[in-house]
Amino acid sequence: MSSLDLFAWIVLIILIATLVFVFCLLGWLPGHVAKSRGHPYADAVRVAGWITLIFGFVLWPVVMIWAYVDVPAPRREPTP
Numbered sequence: 897m898s899s900l901d902l903f904a905w906i907v908l909i910i911l912i913a914t915l916v917f918v919f920c921l922l923g924w925l926p927g928h929v930a931k932s933r934g935h936p937y938a939d940a941v942r943v944a945g946w947i948t949l950i951f952g953f954v955l956w957p958v959v960m961i962w963a964y965v966d967v968p969a970p971r972r973e974p975t976p
Contacts, residue, residue: 922956923949930963937962
């Protein structure tokens with residue numbers, strides 16, 4: 897094996913490690929944002945982030961928006 901082949905293998909390993917790291921970071925990010933913002937459904941956002949990332953990434957931006965949007969507080973009846 898020549899030095900060029902060795903260099904190609906090293907680049908390939910670094911590329912695969914970077915892709916795995918970015919994939920894990922994108923799966924973790926919505927749940928982390930929701931938890932740090934005190935979202936009432938932080939666990940659901942975390943699971944949805946991983947599921948949408950695994951099944952095609954199409955709805956991942958929607959989950960990220962959901963992580964930033966809080967559910968409004970229920971209305972209270974005015975006391976007379």
